[in-house]
Amino acid sequence: MNTIFTRRSIRRFENKPVEQEKLDRIVRAGMQAPSAHNRQPWEFLVITDEEAKQAAGKMTPYSGMAAHAGAVIIVLMNKKTGDFENNLFIQQDLGACTENILLQIAEEGLGGCWIGTYPNADNVRNVKEYFKLPDYIEPFSIIALGYSPDENRFIDRYKPEKVHYNKWE
Numbered sequence: 001m002n003t004i005f006t007r008r009s010i011r012r013f014e015n016k017p018v019e020q021e022k023l024d025r026i027v028r029a030g031m032q033a034p035s036a037h038n039r040q041p042w043e044f045l046v047i048t049d050e051e052a053k054q055a056a057g058k059m060t061p062y063s064g065m066a067a068h069a070g071a072v073i074i075v076l077m078n079k080k081t082g083d084f085e086n087n088l089f090i091q092q093d094l095g096a097c098t099e100n101i102l103l104q105i106a107e108e109g110l111g112g113c114w115i116g117t118y119p120n121a122d123n124v125r126n127v128k129e130y131f132k133l134p135d136y137i138e139p140f141s142i143i144a145l146g147y148s149p150d151e152n153r154f155i156d157r158y159k160p161e162k163v164h165y166n167k168w169e
């Protein structure tokens with residue numbers, strides 16, 4: 001069964017760093033995502049430093065797990081890529097990028113969790129202030145990742161009644 005089906009949100013981590021080559025492949029997977037007009041409007045903050053992980057743990061009401069993660073990736077929107085005001089698809093681009101990262105995390109035998117950040121104003125401000133991000137860079141998602149006692153495992157969510165072939169009724 002492929003990783004799309006077995007990926008789970010994993011929120012408990014062992015006190016063990018994530019190897020650099022795994023981090024590299026995980027970020028590469030993010031950059032392989034589709035994006036409107038192929039604008040690739042993403043940047044990545046990869047956090048392995050203990051102090052910054054502790055800070056990330058306080059950036060949203062639900063980001064506490066980041067403090068104990070092997071690493072944290074903050075996926076950022078670069079508003080200078082294309083015409084941001086008219087780039088109605090930028091959030092979709094960053095969502096696809098975040099999902100690719102989560103899938104690669106599972107592929108690497110690690111656990112990870114998407115921590116919702118954008119568009120909550122407090123979350124966005126907390127990240128921007130701590131990392132001193134320029135105006136044109138906005139945080140989109142925080143991803144906690146690492147080795148975990150919990151496993152990625154299949155949960156069947158298939159609901160045939162949600163599938164509509166050729167017409168609604």
Ligand SMILES: Cc1cc2nc3c(=O)[nH]c(=O)nc-3n(C[C@H](O)[C@H](O)[C@H](O)COP(=O)(O)O)c2cc1C
Pocket residue numbers: 007008009010011062063113114115116117
């Ligand atoms: C936009 C978004 C925001 C999320 N934010 C959080 C979060 O702040 N904290 C958390 O523990 N999980 C968060 N999740 C993970 C969901 O709770 C999780 O994907 C969902 O319960 C389904 O479980 P699964 O990922 O194991 O399939 C978020 C997921 C998405 C897509």
